[in-house]
Each structure stands twice: as C-alpha cells, then as structure tokens.
C-alpha cells in the first residue's frame with residue numbers, strides 16, 4: 051500500500067510539468083493561457099501572448115507586465 055501511494059504521488063507531482071509542456075505558457079499581460087503561436091522576444095527571453103492586443107500592450111510597457119507577472123497578479127483583466 052505504501053508503494054502504491056508513492057506511485058500516485060509521483061504521477062501527481064509530474065502532471066503539472068507534462069501539462070505546461072503541452073499547453074505553452076501564460077500571457078504576461080492578461081494572465082491567460084496561450085497557445086504559443088503569438089510570441090515576442092524581450093531581453094533575450096521569448097514570451098507568448100493570448101492575442102495581438104496583448105503584444106501591443108506589452109511593447110508599450112514591458113517592465114510593467116514582467117513585474118506584475120513576478121508578483122502573480124494579472125496587470126489588467128480584459129475580455130477578448
């Protein structure tokens with residue numbers, strides 16, 4: 051039984067990694083999940099966005115969105 055719990059724990063601990071690998075990343079402007087098709091490189095790092103509007107907002111003030119992404123709070127909520 052202990053062994054089974056260990057296996058289950060392993061599966062659950064690996065699931066978020068597998069999920070993020072297949073689903074891309076999150077838009078730093080809106081905080082929404084992206085499909086990885088819209089990207090923008092800044093400071094040698096590539097970020098993906100949910101829509102072209104978010105790319106424009108990011109370009110206008112990249113530091114604002116990168117700082118807010120670090121604090122885990124979306125900079126602004128918006129509807130597509």
Ligand SMILES: [Zn+2]
Nearest residue numbers: 080100101104
């Ligand atoms: Zn967007």
